[in-house]
Amino acid sequence: KGAGCPSCGGTGFKGRRGIYEVLRISPKLSQGILDNKQSSELLAIAKSEGFKTMQDIGRELLKEHVISISEFQRTLVMDT
Numbered sequence: 429k430g431a432g433c434p435s436c437g438g439t440g441f442k443g444r445r446g447i448y449e450v451l452r453i454s455p456k457l458s459q460g461i462l463d464n465k466q467s468s469e470l471l472a473i474a475k476s477e478g479f480k481t482m483q484d485i486g487r488e489l490l491k492e493h494v495i496s497i498s499e500f501q502r503t504l505v506m507d508t
Contacts, residue, residue, distance in 0.1 A: 457473050486503075
């Protein structure tokens, strides 16, 4: 949790930061879709081409101390 300051009203947070997934449909991914590959296989193809999930990006932001663990869990952890 952030320490807080007068600028953030003591919350430890100020403003918002968007976390987005952008999936570019490459020729390899397009072929995987046409071949009716499983979603896990399509994800592996996308990741091999640089795709990052919101969870991946969130973990990077955690390491950079941009977001807190509680914020990551609140917004990016999915129930399985």
